[in-house]
Amino acid sequence: MPSVLSLIGAVTVTTISMRLILFLQPYLKPSKLDRYLTEKDSWALVTGATDGLGLAFVQELAHRGFNVVIHGRDPDKLNGIKTQLEKQYPGRRFQILVLDASTTTPQQITSLSLPPISVLINNVGGGPPGRLWLRFHDRTVQEVADMVTMNATFTAMLTHRVLGDLQKTQPPRLVINVGSVVSSLHAAWMEPYCGTKAFIESFSEALHVEMVAEGHDNNVEIMCLKAASISTKSSQLPPSFTAPTPRVMAKAGLDRVGSGRVTTGPLLRHEVMFAVMGMLPKATLSKVINSMNSFKIGRG
DSSP: OOOOOOHHHHHHHHHHHHHHHHHHEEEEEEEOOGGGSTTTTTTTESSSOOHHHHHHHHHHHTTTTOOEEEEESSSHHHHHHHHHHHHHHOOOOEEEOOOOTTOOHHHHHTTTOOOEEEEEEEEEOOOSTTTTOOOOGGGHHHHHHHHIIIIIHHHHHHHHHHHHTTOOOOOOOEEEEEEHHHHHHHHHTOHHHHHHHHHHHHHHHHHHHHHHHHTTTTTTTEEEEEOOOOTTTTTTTOOOSSSOOOHHHHHHHHHHTSSOOSSOOSSSSHHHHHHHHSOOHHHHHHHEEEHGGGGGTOOO
């Protein structure tokens, strides 16, 4: 009997240790982003890049040596940001891409003229101002359609447009799709957003599998960053340990490049929080999330 108990104990300790190592692995490896800085004029493209996390990604990429195409729907705002970035990063080049992600057509995507893209960050997402958190029956049908287009269809179309070029080139290329923890938490009052973020995660995982099957995985890396709370104008959250600034989140996201995991959270602190929350019964977890988010209805 003692030997059986010892064996069970050893197996248990080994299993827990292995799970802990796998859990921590993405946060222990150094970033391999430099792998994609292969040319003198290496370009990245960031969608939804006029503020918040998108702008932070642009700044972090420029800081690390990339030229950047910044996407948004307001040309005046984009040009203003471009001017600021050129002053802040005099050694980098910036281009603007004006498209409304909620109404973009396949024809607009296929006709895009872009520089060779080494890194694509599909960050654009959200909902109409003040209506990200809203009862489903209070949304219009057009609003639901626009949210799906902005958060899912636009990302898929742009990835298709850029990835076609990626596979024809020899240097390695990177696609980062920004997902969200709500894809797993199933938050009330933001059903279109939750559903599209679940699509982003599944799309990323499936695309990675295809790259492996087609022999492109050595040259094309696919990632999905499951972002959590961030301190932004839209979230109205003050900077804190649980709601970091966009720049902190962007830096952490780029630090996860080459971690060996397709879907991962940028910050270890968030991963630990949601691992603990995942231990709760589903009904209890839903009540907790609803109590945290009910005041947000009509905001965001």
